[in-house]
Amino acid sequence: MKTLLVDDEPLARRELRRLLAAFPSVQIVGEASNIDEAHECIEALSPDVVFLDIQMPGGTGFDLLARLDHVPRIVFTTAYDQYAIKAFDVNALDYLLKPVEPQRLAAAIRKIQETAPRETASSGALPLEQLFIKDGPRCWFVPLRQVSLFTSEGNYVRLHWGQERPLLGRSLAALERKLDQKRFFRANRAQIVNLDFIQHVETGEGGRLHVQLRDGPEIEVSRRQAREFKERSTIA
Amino acid sequence: MRPTANIGAVRKTSPLYWALQLVGWGFHFNAQASGEVVFAGATWSQATMVWGTASVAGILLTQTFRWTAKRRGWLALPPYPLFARVAGSALLLAALSHLLVMSLSQIVYGTPVAPIMGSFYERLSESMQLRNQFIQILVIYASWLALYMAFAMQRRRQQLSEQLQSTQLRLLKSQLNPHFLFNALNGLRSLIEDEPARARDAVTQLARTLRYTLASGDEDLVSLERELEMVEDYLALESMRLAERLGVERRIEPAARASRVPTMLLQTLVENAIKHGIAALKEGGTLRIEARIVKDELRLTVTNPRPRGIAATDGAGVGLQNAAERLRLLFGARGGLNLDLSQPDRAVAEARMPR
Helix, strand or coil, X not given: CEEEEECCCHHHHHHHHHHHCCCCCCEEEEEECCHHXXXXXXXXXXCCEEEEECCCCXXXXXXXXXXXXXXXXXXXXECCCXXXXXXXXXXXXXXXXXXXXXXXXXXXXXXXXXXXXXXXXXXXXXXCCEXXXXXXXXXXXXXXXXXXXXXXXXXXXXXXXXXECCEECCCHHHHHHHCCCCCEEEEECCEEEEHHHEEEEEECHHHCEEEEECCCCEEEECHHHHHHHHHHHHXX | CCCEEECCCCCCCCHHHHHHHHHHHHHXXXXXXXXXXXXHCCCHHHHHHHHHHXXXXXXXXXXXXXXXXXXXXXXXXXXXXXXXXXXHHHHHHHHHHHHHHHHHHHHHHCCCCCHHHHHHCCCCCHHHHHHHHHHHHHHHHHHHHHHHHHHHHHHHHHHHHHHHHHHXXXXXXXXXXXXXXXXXXXXXXXXXXXXXXXXXXXXXXXXXXXXXXXXXXXXXXXXXXXXXXXXXXXXXXXXXXXXXXXXXXXXXXXXXXXXXXXCCHHHHHHHHHHHHCHHHCCCCEXXXXXXXXECCEEEEEEEEECCCCCCCCCCCCHHHHHHHHHHHHHHHHHCEEEEECCCCCEEEEEEEEEC
C-alpha cells in the first residue's frame, strides 16, 4: 500500500513514520510539508493512501483535495480539527487525532485494507468517478453518477446533486474531458446532462430536443448535438 | 477594512446620564429664573435670557469635562492626581460660567450681579455679591462633578470586576490553545526516542507554560520580566514544531523589564504572530519582540511577516480583542492595542500602557 505523509511539522512526520513502521503492508513513498508539494507527490507517486494534516501553510488539507481529480484514500491527521471534519458531508474520510494512538492507527489501516481496492490514483486515463468539492465553508465527496446535471457558470460549474448545488472551481470544458463519455452528454454550450437521469425526450421545433430530467429541469439539446444524442440513445 | 484599526468597541452613554443631565440643568434653570421673577421682579423673558443661557452653557461645559475625562482616562488615575484634575476643572468651569452670568446680567439688567443674587445679599457690596455669585456657581459645578465622578467610579469598578472575570475565563479558555497543546504533545512523543534530553526540556517548558497559563486567572499584572520567561518557554515549544521556520529577535530595554504588564498579554501577541504569520508561511520567518519606554509609557511591539494577498480576518482575532479589552479595563484610555496591517506582507501589533 503506497503511502504519502503530508504534515508541515517535521516531528509529526517522523512520529507517523515510526508508528507506521509496525505495519509491513504500508510502504511510505514520500513526504510533503505543504499542499503544493503534496499535489506534486500525488501526481508523481500516485499513492494509495495519504495521511493528511489539515492546517498547513499555503492551504488546508481540504484545499488539496479540491485540486485533485483522483482522490486517493485519505486519513486526516489533526491535533484539534476533528469538528471540522465531522461537520463536512464527507463520508469517505477517516481521521486520527494527534498524538496518534497506535490502536486507532491499526483500526484505520484495517479499514482501508478491508474496503474493496478501488482504482488507484494513477489511472489518470480512467474517467472521473468522484470529485472532492470545497464550496465556501462546505466540503463534499460527490459521486458523479449521482449528479444529474452540470451547468456552466462563467469559469465555474454548478452541480445538480440531489438537493445540493455545489459549485466546482473548473470550467465546463475542462470537466467534460474527464467525465465518463458513456454516462454524460454535452447537451448544449452550457450544460452537461447525466443520461441515467433522463425521463423522456420530446422533439421540438427546428430539430431541437427537449429533455426532461427526473426531479429536475427540462434541458434543451442544441440542434448540433441532437443528432449525436439520437445515435447515442439508440445504441444505449 | 482600514489598514490600521483600534481594536474593541467604545461603551455607549447610558440614557440615564442624559435624563439626569436634562432634569438637573432644567431644575437649575427653573429655580434660578423663577426666583428672579418672584423675588427680584424680573420678567420671565429677562430671566430666561440669563438662566436659560447659563443652563445650556452648563450642559455644554460639563459635557466637555466628561469628554475630556474619558478621552484622557482620568478615571484610571490614582486618587491625588484625579482629585487635582477634578478640582481644577470645577474651578475652571465655575469661572467660565460666572463670567457668562456676569456678562448676561450686564446686558439684560445693566448690572453684573444677577438680580436674584442682589435680592439675597442686598446689604453686601457689589464685589461681595459677585464673590457669592461665583461661590454659588462653583458649588453647583463641584456638586455636578462630585456626583458624576461617584457614579462613574462606581460603574467602572463594577464593570471592571464583571468584565475582568469574564475576560479571565475567556482568556483561560483561549490560552489553553488545544491546537498548540496537542501539536506540542505530538512533537514531544516523537522526541522521546530520538532526543530524550530535548524531550525532557520540552516537558519542563510545557509544564511551566501550562502552570503560568492556569495561574494567569489569579493575577492581573506581572512584571514584564516574568512574562518574558513564559514567552521564552512558549517560543521554545513552538520552535520544536516549526524548527528552522521560526526565527526570533528580541529588543528589550532593560528599563522596561520591571514594568507591570497584564498577564499573558505579550504571550497573546506572540501566539497571534506565529499562528497568523510565521506558521502560515511555508518558509516561515522572523518574529521581532520589542519592549521600550517612551516617556511614561511602556510599549510592547510584536512584528511578524505574514502571507501576502490573504485578506486580514475581520478586525482582529478573539485573542487580540480580549487583550485590547483587558488593557482598557486595567488602564482606561491610557492602555490600548493597535494592529497595523498597512503593509501587505507584515503585521505589527503594539500594546501601550502606563509604565
